[in-house]
Structures are given as C-alpha cells and as structure tokens.
Amino acid sequence: MRILVAVKRVVDYNARIRVKADKTGIETANVKMSMNPFCEIAVEEALRLREQKVASEVLAVSLGPKACQETLRTALAMGADKGIHVLTDTELQPLAVAKLLAKIAEKESPSIFLLGKQAIDDDCNQTGQMLAALLRWPQATFASKVEVDKAASKAQVTREMDGGLETLSVGLPAVVTTDLRLNEPRYATLPNIMKAKKKPIQQLTPEELGVSVTPALQTLQVTEPPKRQGGTKVASVQELVQKLRHEAKVI
Template sequence: MKKILVAVKRVIDYNARIRVKPDKSGVEMTNVKMSMNPFCEIAVEEALRLREKKLAEEVLAVSLGPKACQDQLRTALAMGADRGIHVLTDVELQPLAVAKLLAKITEKEAPDLLMLGKQAIDDDQNQTGQMLAALLRWPQATFASKVEIDAAQRQAVVTREIDGGLETLRLRLPAVVTTDLRLNEPRYATLPNIMKAKKKPIQQLTPEDLGVDVTPRLQTVRVEEPPKRKGGIMVSSIEELVDKLKNEAKVL
C-alpha cells in the first residue's frame, strides 16, 4: 500500500462533564475541553503501526469542521501522521455530509485504505464509515479488533466484534475499515514529535472546493439529560423481591 487515509474528529473530551443548554437546544460547548475522538485515535494508531511494518508509505490525517479542528490534526501529526487535510466549515456536519466530503478527498488522494473510528462519542451515530463505503462502492469491515494486510494479494484480513463473538472478513483493497476499542492502545505524542508536527503540512479546503452541499438534513428538536437514577432499596425476603418486581417494576 502507498497511502492510508484516517479521519479525525474533534469532540468534547470524554472526561468532561456534559451539560445541556438551558433552552434544550443542544450541549453546552463554551469553555469545555475538546480532544480527538477516542475511536479516531485508535484508527490513527493502527495506520501508524501498518506504516511501521512497511505495509504503507504514508499516513494522511483528515479533519472536517471549524478552525479549531487543526488542534486535533496536529495531535495526529504529533503521533506520527505525515500530513493533514482540513476541510474548513462552521456548519454542523452530519454523517452523510462527512461521508460525501471524505469520498471527494478519497477521489483526489487515491488511498489504498480508509480507517475511521467506528463512531464518535458526541453523537454515537455509527454511520459515516458505512455511508462512505457505499458512496465509494468499496468493501467495508466495521468494528475491527484486528487488522492484517496481505500486501502481495492486496487484501485486508479483519477480525470484527459482533454480538455473537468474533467474525473474520477478507477484503480486497481499497477498502474502508472502522476501528473498535480493543484494536490497540494509542501512543502518546512525545514533546519532540509535538514540535515536529508544527512544521508538517496541513492543506486547507472548503466544502465548496470539493463541490459538496453540507446543509444539515436533520433537525435537533430537543436535548435532555437522562433521568437521575432513584436510590435502591433493601428487601427482607425473596418473596418481597418478587412482589416488587412483579407489581412495582412490572418486569415479571
């Protein structure tokens, strides 16, 4: 393989406390710590490992969104990606728009493998990878827990996590792979690599440059916090437990 393209998304840090806006229109983003989506970080790490095994020559990181997304691109570059592409837009990008933008970049860059996180932790939609594969008409393997490349046959062997256990697929390259948590443990960016990342190139594009309409097709009607859990109770006997499960919880 010559090139692996990895998508990188900017999300609220998984350690941050999520607060719903008073008007219920969305989540409060002001003064909230942002970071790279953890599943995207796993995708970057796997792409770098494939390059280190001499199975790829270049790792290209792509992020889509506002100017601040360059922070996450620089993180990917500090981890070891060779260069970045930033599609600049302040429009709230939905999965189909993201897939269309990535498809256009794929047409220009001609990577042998596309790696994406299986989902983003902000909206948990788990759609972009599948939509992208459909638009490109490429084979896909989602929820990857192991990725092996057969360079001679130009094939990928992907073990994926399913409800019943594990499933192994063999894909012709080029292909789309989405990464799951158990695929790897992402590396930390070292200070020297963080400094080097500042000099690595980031190409800036817009949706208009790519000829993609990113107008949202879905409207968020209302956002609410999940109901608070009620405290548990102690029961004195099995009979009392069964009675409460039957008559109060109504699960029996």
C-alpha cells in the same frame, strides 16, 4: 500505498457533560476537547502499517470549524505525514461527513481509509458504512486485527461480533473501521509535537468539494437523563412480588 485516516474533535471523555440552559445541545464553551478515542486507534494503526513498510504515507483528515486543526496537529504529532482540513461551521451529520470523505478519497486515491467505528459524542456508527457505500469499496467494520498483503493488494481483518470473531479478506482499496482492542495509541513526544507545527495542512471547503452539508435532521431538544431513585428494602418475597406487579408493573 497511502492511508487516509479520519479524525474527529469531540468533548474529552473525562469532561463532565452539561446540557445548555435552552436545551438546544450540550455545553462546549470552556470544555476540554480532544481527538475521538476510536480515531486515535485508527491513527495508531495507520502508523503501524507505515512502520511495517506496508504504507508509504499517512494523511489525517478532519472536518469542522477552525479549532479542528488542533486535532489534526495531534495526529501529525503522533506521526501522520500531512493533514487535510475541510473548514465549515455547519453542523455535520454522518451522511454529509461520508460525502466529504468520499470526495477526498477520490482526490487522494488511498489504498485504505481508516476510521474509528464511532464517535463518543453522537455514537452514530454510520460514517464508515456510508463512506464504503458511496465509494463502492469493500468494508470491514469493528476491526480488532488488521493484516495487509501489499503484493496481493488484499487486507485480512479480524472483526468483533456478538458471537465471537469473524475474519474477512477484502480487496484494496477498502474502508476499515477500528474497535477498542485493535491497539494502544502512542503518546505524542515533545520533539514530534514541535515537528508537527511545521507539517502541512491543506484547507478545503465543502463548496470546493461540491458537497452540500445542510443538515437533514433537526435536534428538537436535548435533556439530561432522569435522576436515579433510591432503592427500598422489602420484608418478604411476597412484598417484593407485589411491588414488582403493582408499582413497577414489570410482571
């Protein structure tokens, strides 16, 4: 059984986000980049399934410019067996990503495709669902627990909902997207970081996969949120009501 894991290179969650002067996007020059935290959770879960002898091989996939190989090396250092890099400098939107991942799934024939539920840069939360639709595979999103029955070729996934927890049984192959409470990702040790340098990374292009990645959406402008204004003190409830009614216009 093979597991494919998608990993995305994003601005580090500790970095301060700045908008470009021309308002065409956010500033990424000289900004620390790292693996999307939800993708780290997906890699960790794939490795745990391999340690449980459920899976025999874990393949990490990343899409984007040459710098994405750093993210793949991080996944390999954590323990993934092989990397696949789809090289493109074009801005990738969720549907294009899903189409590329679907083509890779057709080539590699995994039993489970693990993805983070969303990326912290765009928060789209769309790729996993689109991928499942394109592959016509069952999907289990926002997973907080994953148990695989290899003999029955099924997975039992507990997922988080607004009203509590829902447990699904899905046939394999399936797409599973991971939530925060699924696990705690491991740190890559120095020996594993050195070993990761020798692990293979296969390089592909969208053209080789027969997928058009031309953006369907155009970003017109990116602006910073307005600065929060300071609060004021009121002398009485009547004054508060007047301000809410006439100034804030909320009642």
